[in-house]
Amino acid sequence: MKATAKTRCPYCSHRLDGGKRRPSREHPLSETLGSSWNRWETCDACNRELGKLVDQPFADKLWVREQRHFHQIRDARGRLPGPPELLGELEDGTPVRVIMHRGGWYPKMLPTVEDLGNKQVRIRVDADDADPHAVLARKRARLEKQLGKPIEDLSVDDQTVNNPRVTVRGVEDTFLWPQMGAKVALSAAHELLGDDWLDTPHARWLQDVLWRRPTKPSAPFAPLAPTAEVLSPNAYHGLFRPPEHVVMVLNGQHGAAVQLVLFGRNRYLVPVGTSVDIPTVWWIDPLSRRHERLPFGEFGAKLVTRQQQLAA
Numbered sequence: 001m002k003a004t005a006k007t008r009c010p011y012c013s014h015r016l017d018g019g020k021r022r023p024s025r026e027h028p029l030s031e032t033l034g035s036s037w038n039r040w041e042t043c044d045a046c047n048r049e050l051g052k053l054v055d056q057p058f059a060d061k062l063w064v065r066e067q068r069h070f071h072q073i074r075d076a077r078g079r080l081p082g083p084p085e086l087l088g089e090l091e092d093g094t095p096v097r098v099i100m101h102r103g104g105w106y107p108k109m110l111p112t113v114e115d116l117g118n119k120q121v122r123i124r125v126d127a128d129d130a131d132p133h134a135v136l137a138r139k140r141a142r143l144e145k146q147l148g149k150p151i152e153d154l155s156v157d158d159q160t161v162n163n164p165r166v167t168v169r170g171v172e173d174t175f176l177w178p179q180m181g182a183k184v185a186l187s188a189a190h191e192l193l194g195d196d197w198l199d200t201p202h203a204r205w206l207q208d209v210l211w212r213r214p215t216k217p218s219a220p221f222a223p224l225a226p227t228a229e230v231l232s233p234n235a236y237h238g239l240f241r242p243p244e245h246v247v248m249v250l251n252g253q254h255g256a257a258v259q260l261v262l263f264g265r266n267r268y269l270v271p272v273g274t275s276v277d278i279p280t281v282w283w284i285d286p287l288s289r290r291h292e293r294l295p296f297g298e299f300g301a302k303l304v305t306r307q308q309q310l311a312a
């Protein structure tokens, strides 16, 4: 298939117009991930909807926040991400927040108030809090307000929990990777194959995945994987450098496939169903917020240079 004009939106197939379907600047990989790659061949309606449906929930995923914090990747407004937190509890049931700091994870006790009977109340605060006494004073004031009288006796007991075992809970939405994969693949393939490709059953299937419509791929393809593969540091001989993102469109047995590598460590594969004339790579550096689009051959040559640098 020859590359043709791009006058339609890859996410809804509508012709771009001056109304709801007017062209808008869209980031196939969201700016929150540090990606500067953007296109004008997306309609305004899809841009807005997919920001809410895919980009934001994907950026909110725990491992994405952890990677952004670890590599200090700024968002679109230039803000640095703080460490993500998980709620959990110690073995005795004490609620804690687990701070996933880039220098090491640690738990922090949440303040609790416990009625021990006999007019005794135990207030527990984390001694490592910025100001444990202020937290204690606030808790005490609230309690006095509830009781309607001052607390007469107050003793402070210091305790430390060493190497605590913490149970944490998390939610994993197994539809977000397929949606993000479909979104990037639709944009990358549309860029290389043009409007005609949008009329293939395969492109329509990817749109169904993107919009969470119940769907099945045509043979010989399988549904998209629920999660990405985590590359070991030695995969590709360390050629991918965290936290770079790489979007590769390469030809295979059943047409092209988009290989997405996020933060230099998570690999996700999306078949496109049609071969491309020129295998192409988008090479994205989230730290400098720059990207390059280049033919795969040229990218390969740059990787060889990298390998030589590694060997030296």
Ligand SMILES: [Zn+2]
Pocket: 009, 010, 011, 012, 013, 014, 042, 043, 044, 045, 046, 047
């Ligand atoms: Zn659209």
